[in-house]
Amino acid sequence: MKTFSLRLLLLSFTFIFISASSQIKISGKVSYKNRGIPQVNITLKGTYDGTTSDSEGNFSFETSEKGNHILQFSHPKYIDTEKSLIIENKNIELSVDMKEQISEIDAVVITAGSIEASDRNRATALLSPLDIYTTAGADGQISSALNYLPGVQKVGETEGLFIRGGTGSEAKIFMDGNLINNYFSNSVPGIAGRDRFNTSLFKGNIFSSGGYSALYGQALSGALMLESVDLPDQSSYDFGVAPILLNASFQRVNDEKTHSYGASAGYSNLKLMQEVFNFNTNFHEPPSGFNGDANFRIKTKSGGFLKYYGMFSTDVMGVKMPSLEPDYEHSLINLKGKNTFHTLSYRQKFGRYLLNLGTSYTFNRSDLRFATENQSVKSDETRVLNDGNYLNFKAVLERKINRISAVRGGFELNHAQEELSVQDINKNYSDLISSAFVETDLGFSNRFSAKIGARGEYSSFLRAANFAPRAALAYRLAKDWTTSLAYGIFYQNPESRYVNSPAKLGFQQSQHYIFQLQGNVEGRSLRFEAFYKNYDDLIKVQNVANIPGQYQPVQTAVNNNGNGFAKGVEFFFRDKKTFENIDYWVSYSFLDSKRDFLNYPMTLKPSFASEHTVAVVAKRFFPKLKFGTNLSFNYAKGRPYYDIVSNKGENIIRNEGSLKDFSSLNLSFNYLPNLGKKDAKAFTIFVLSVSNVLGRNNVYGYNFSSSGNFRSAVVPPVNTFVFVGMFISFGVDKTQDAVNNNL
Template identity: 70%
Template sequence: METQSKKLLFLISFLSFTLSFAQTKISGKVTYRNKGISEVNVTLKDTYDGATTDANGNFSFETSEKGNKVLTFTHPKYIDVEKPITIENQEVSINAELKEQINEIDAVVVSAGSIEASDKKRATALLTPIDIYTTAGADGQISSALTYLPGVQKVGETEGLFIRGGTGTESKIFMDGSLINNYFSSSVPGIAGRDRFNTSLFKGNVFSSGGYSALYGQALSGALMLESVDLPEQSSYDFGISPIFLSGGFQRLSDSKNSSFGATLGYSNLKLMQEVFNFNTNFSDAPQGLNADFNFRIKIKSGGFFKYYGMYDSNRMGVTVESLEPGNDFSLVNLKGKNTYHNLSFKQKFGKYLLNTSASYSYNTSDLKFSTQNNEIETGNTKVLNDANYINFKAVLERKINKISALRGGFELNSTSEKLNFNDFVEKHYKDLISAAFVETDLGFSNQLSAKIGVRAENSSYLKKSNIAPRVALAYRFAKDWTTSFAYGLFYQNPESKYINGPANLGFQQSQHYIFQVQRATDGRSLRFEAFYKKYDDLLKVKNLPFTDGQNQYIQTADNNGGYGYAKGLELFWRDKKTFENIDYWISYSFLDSKRDFINYPFNLKPNFASEHTISAVAKRFIPKWKTGVNFSYTYAKGRPYYDIAAKDVNGESMYYIRNEGRLKDYNALNFSINYLPNLGKKDAKAFTVLVLSVSNILGTKNVYGYNFSMDGSRNSAVVPPVNTFIFVGAFISFGVDKTQDAINNNL
């Protein structure tokens, strides 16, 4: 009996122990906006029990746990959710509704009208510094490389970014947030100035062909925002040598790696190449220039970062052309130009706030002398001397709202002081202070929808007027890798100061931008389609102002803001770095329909700087085994219109009319370059060398940029490039750092 009792007691204990480990089923469904989500990890907290949802969001698993527990739901694209449950002996059914996890990687970015190229955007970057250096025909210049993107016109006779039917002065360039005045070197009529700034100075850029941020102003067409490099990885010395220039520089990194300083010096002279090539331009004084710069970078203990860059640049040249006027054999132009630029910026985080400040100063002088020559005797001298000082200051305070939303605001001051002496008969001193305040917010509603909304207000002390410019942009991801963006903005700009030679009732010029974009971006490929419409109002109109020297000569001077116009078009861009091994290529197409009545146009005309159709193609083939890159580029632009606009007296009023007009021949240019990375010195030596051979317009196409006309309009001469085909050979050497592998990786 006692034995049976023991057996019964053991059986009861065993059953109780077994029941304590009985499995309880837990099931349910996980949804987002009433749709099931797959691949969600459902776990009983602090246990190994759980499951993963199926394609419909359903899950089911069994557990032996009892009592009050917590069920967790996790997925990389959604916010984690925890739900309390009580497990007894009956089945538990529980559902969960997740919310999207908003993050910088998955969030759609507003991109209508803009192209960003930087380390942060390397997957979709369109023009990194290595792109600019290796684009055949760009000559290592940022502004030249941008002409291979849609929306930028190829205008060879004058400097500037001609964007979507806008003049070269309607686009502005910024460095670390601060305006760069006189980005291009001084020039003579018919020969464009070059970039003053070295491409290697910048680590990234944002190029906007319209609808740009409220942080920037005084540009009717577009803006280029450049970001300078940070601390170097290590100290180095650099040298460059070619038949047209010599350069040398260094960067010194401190032992603590929290600061650096550096400098460069360069000299260029085209005289040797003038002897070798058959130049179209007769340089009586070959173009030559001297440039020097100094920089420092300091990272302070609190995390703040100072950057300084200062440069000095001088250039000179003389040009002699056959005179179009009877009684004179030649016309001569001589130029002497000097420029200095200084930029200091500071960035610092204060808790949830980020402060960006920048200040710049620029001084520029241009001394032009026009004369005629008859029997080797100079006559009819005309002098134009321009001295200008510019000061810019900007402060921006930003606060992050969440991972993809932010609010920023600030102010900007832009001071201009220009002195002009025209032949000792016209003297002026133009002064203006433009004060601006702005506020802007990035709103991330979800990973599929975002917006950028801003407003900018400006006041001009010269015009004694103010403006308010609202700007808004939206972006929506409608499918994987596919996004669409829309941007609208109002933009203001002062009339060009070179036309302001006396009192005039002037106001701001303005333009309205409407931009629609569809983009597909995947790893190694990018496709962009963009349509735009720009409306111009209050454009500057000029009139003839007679000299007081009795020679019946005139200069153009500002009259009113009665001008207007429009520009509309379609653009396509395709870049592919993936389809063909070690080959990177892109194709861009722009259609532009533009008309405007401004400056001295007698009525609404197609601008003489706007081509209806532009096609560009760039191809780069890097051969790792040979450490060699082979690059081609091609540009076609439909011939631009040209006008000979003259003035006549009508009832005591000077009226403009078209005396001669026509269309230029279509522009064509095929360019080639090759860059080789040789191994010099010991195998493990810290040195980097690039040998470059570049040939522009290898087919020797005789392009024409426009025509000059005589005083009476009966004779003309073509404006052509200084040389049809140009060959450049150079070597660039760095000591102290081996960038060979980086260069190879960037080309792949």
Template identity: 70%
Template sequence: MKIQGQKLLFLFFFLAFIMGYAQVKVSGRVAFKNKGISEVNVTLKDTYDGATTDGQGNFSFETSEKGSHILTFTHPKYETVEKSIVIENQSVAVNADLKEQISEIDAVVVSAGSIEASDKKRATALLTPIDIYTTAGADGQISSALNYLPGVQKVGESGGLFIRGGTGTESRIFMDGSLINNYFSNSIPGIAGRDQFNTSLFKGNIFSSGGYSALYGQALSGVLMLESVDLPDQSSYDIGISPIFLSAGFQKLGAKKDYSFGASVGYSILSLMQKALNFNTNFIDAPHGLNGDLNFRVKTKSGGFFKYYGMYNSNTMGVRSESLEPEYDFGLVRLKGKNTYHNLSFRQKFGKYLLNVGGSYSYNESDLNFSTETQERESDRTKLLTDGNYINFKAVLERKINKISAVRGGFELNNTNEKLNFEEVQKNYKDLISSAFVETDLGFSNALSAKIGVRAEHSSFLGKSNIAPRFALAYRLARDWTTSLAYGLFYQNPESKYINGPAELGFQNSQHFVFQVQRSSEGRSLRLEAFYKKYDQLIKTFNVIPGKEQNQQIQTALNNDGYGYAKGLELFWRDNKKTFKNIDYWVTYSFLDSKRDFLNYPVSLKPNFAAEHTLSAVVKRFIPEWKMGVNLSYTYAKGRPYYDIASTFDNGKAINYTRNEGRLKDYNALNFSINYLPNLGKKDAKAFTVLVLSVSNVLGSKNVYGYNFSVDGSRSSAVVPPVNTFVFVGAFISFGVDKTEDAINNNL
């Protein structure tokens, strides 16, 4: 037995020796662009033999296999490579060069000048509906929430988006690709109009403050592209109650979840708040209005989508203010406005092609009455009547080249028909702007991509055409760091309100240069952006005063001799619950240097709507145990310049000159809001309720937006907010839908 055991042990060692002697070493290096790649799995196909590359891309393993085999190299970020090898009795050396795996998730995206919020970009998403509703001071309005992002100026006395030294009319807002011509409600001079569209209507947006896509035009400064929701998660009924408005609506989802329809109606009036708060503005007719909307959405069997949205809004207000003219005690302005908007869109995939077709119709009517008042009587009213019909149609066909490259093209028609009647000025402005565009996204690798486009337009009113090239490039510097560069040429027609007589006019234009460095990681985002804008062919105007007693000036376009520039730096930092538990905050700083010689400016001046320094901060804290969200926001802006510009004739030549000028006090506003969810956590709750308390300008800062001057320039009055501190209390109730998880996940 002992001898037998010795034989078995000898046989065991002999076989081990033979097997060890038969092992062959396979080694090599795996690289991408001559740089070694770590963590690459190197495997002898259909065996268990293999290894993983080290930090320099080297690998080595031993195998007892013989003959012809396949060696595979796999890594999630690179394309799999297979190499044929022959294993005999000598070591085998194999090197491999990998190609980058193109991925929609990993690919760098051009982002210079733009901020995107959508389901696909949740990590750095901004301005989702939840963001807007929970931003103190935004009042649930998209345009107000934009004031807390880089590049946007808060100009409280006028409606519109003031972007990087541009006027409020130099930006455009689109819904599902179609132009919205009446996004803001009608208002009177010195009081900004409000958003007319419900924030919850939209599921995402792209805000571009420069260098935007060739698919959009007629905007010298920037665009906001809103994307409406597709189908709701389930049917629901909603009620909103507050001292200033009542609203109700519903959304009905089909049983097969392939269609939905809904409607809402609301009425608002400010008279109760006038009694509770100390208003700066003397409203003789408290602002009030009626609004309603309809929508339907249909998903076709082939995956296409039809969407319709229609809106109607009417509003009325009247204001009395002390007259600047010595012969009158008060000046009165009354407004009756109404407008409607309809949007129909369709998208459908046809193999490798995606078709997007959309159209919109807008109607806007504004009836402004100006009069003066003494102790004895009110003067006869002077009316400024305006109404406009606007039709927009756009078709875009897109074809995917690969996962991160695509080409798209299409055309757009924008028809305008406006009428104006004010004293001796009467006009009917008509224009058809025809546009064609083509654009391509080029993904060279996951680290390098470009967007190249060109847009051509023709204006029937101007009788002229233009061609506008656009270009953008993005490169990944490191894992979380990217840089982007954008350039574009942008054209815009002169505003129709200045076209009150014959003049040889052309397109206004601006050139954008944008450079951005961004760091994005889970829950954190840092953006540094520098920009330069050059304006050419801006219109110059001359002031005409139809009636001295009304002190209402009409500016009439003379030529396109205006010019200007805007340059600056912007910083944006957001930390979404990464550093502090349940705390989401962001900070924005913008520096702006801008000058213009346009409209009635006598020389090149800093625009009266552009602040040199702007700082804002937003903080949101969700307290689950209290079922409550607490939100703060703060805005500071360096005082803007103001001017009193008059006009005269010298030897038959129109001359504009400055009589009074200065700088406003710095703007400050601290805002506060609380959202309380009494149904939070109650799974059997039949209704979901949100109670809201919001206080704008908590500290009561007496901000000034500008000054009005008398006809001779000897007297002035400040343009101030209607109220220094505004308090809002409201309740929003949804029946038939449980939003508990949404509230927890989104920190409502």
């Protein structure tokens, strides 16, 4: 028995030795572009043998398998790779090159010149609707909130987005891809119009301060692309009450969430606030207006989506100003305006294809009446009546090539019909701009991508065509750092208000060159951007009529001999991480710009361009107190001003100088009494906002008498403005959304 046990033990050791001696070592290195890949799972297919690569991509394991086998390599960021092996009695050493897995999440995004706020790009999300509502000094307006981003100048005396040395008319605004004509309300000279559109109508936006997509045109400086909301989550009823406004709205959605419809109405009047505050502007008829809108949204059985939105608004205002002329005591300006806007859009997927169709119609009337008053005797009125009808249609077809590559193309039609009557000038202006465009997104890897496109346009009024190539590149330098380059040529028709003669005119042109460096790390984002813009074929004008009380004479375009440039650097930093419950951002812009255009007698620094601008925004939310505080500060170095008149057929500068520096400190507070109530079906927010808390006397420019010996400052209607309001939503509790977006 003892002998048998000894033999059995000897036999076991012999078997173990033979088995060990038959183990084959398989080793090697896994790489991507000559760099080792860590954490690659390596498995001999059909067995339990395998290992994981180390920090340098090296691997090693042993197996007793023999014959033909397949070695598998897998990693979430790389395409699975297989290698065929013949395992005999020799160790195996091999090198494997893997290919990067192209992913929409990991792929680098081209962001030169643009800032996106949407669900698709949360990493750099800026200025969501709640961002805009809770930014002190923005007054709930998208255009005002953009003044706290780099590249946008605050020009308080007129409406528009003044981007990187461009005029307000050189930036265009789009809704669901369609051009919005008359985005701002009608206004009188020296007082900027407000946004016509409710901020909550939009779920996101892309703001481009240059180098924007070939899908958009007719803008020399920049573009704001707004994306309207889709189906609401629940039915709701909303009410807003404030000393200057009343509004109410509702949204109904069916149980299956396949369609919804809604409407809203509102009325605003500044009379009560004028009684309370010391206004700089004498409104003999306080600004007031009515607005109403309606919408429906339908999700089709085939997966398509149809959206309609329509609105109507009115504008009424009367201003009385001291006269600079000896012949009369006051200048009187009265405004009556109305606007209607309708847009219909449809999108549908067909396999790898996506079709987007959209159309919009706008009618706008601006009825201005100018008069003078002397010893309470009013002169005859001079009427400036402008009616505009605008029709737009756009079609875009896109095909996916892979997860991050696509090609899209389409066409666009923009028709404008305007009638202008002023003094002895009667003008009928009509133009059809036909456009075609193509663009491709090329994802070469998760580190490198490109966007290449071109746009062509034909104007029936100018009887001319243009071709505008555009390109952008992006490269990931490190995990959280990317760099982008963008170039593009952009064309724009002369503004119709200057087209008052048979002069032969052509397109205005600009070229953009943009470099950007951007980093995003756990709630912090940093952007640095440098740009250069060159302008050619800008419009030159001459004076043809003077209207008492109007800041600018009626002007007419004479040629396209204008030119200019704008260059600068911008810095933006946002931090939601460092301080608990605090979100803040800082932006700085340096701008060097000069132009010879309009009635400028020579190349000058534009009167709307400030050399240095700074903005700081900070938001703090106190969850236990259900209370939020918001602070903003903006500063701009004083802009130049010019008193340009015509002398013997030549324009000369009669007076010039620099305005004092602009600055404004703004505060706002909001209280959310619903916080903490479980299963609440209502949401209430109380808002208190104070603009220009310190009451600084900011000046936007000067008006000069006909002799040039007297001047008056163009100032805000009121130095410090206080807004108090209560907003209630029934049927849906938005409290947690408000809290999450403030943290």
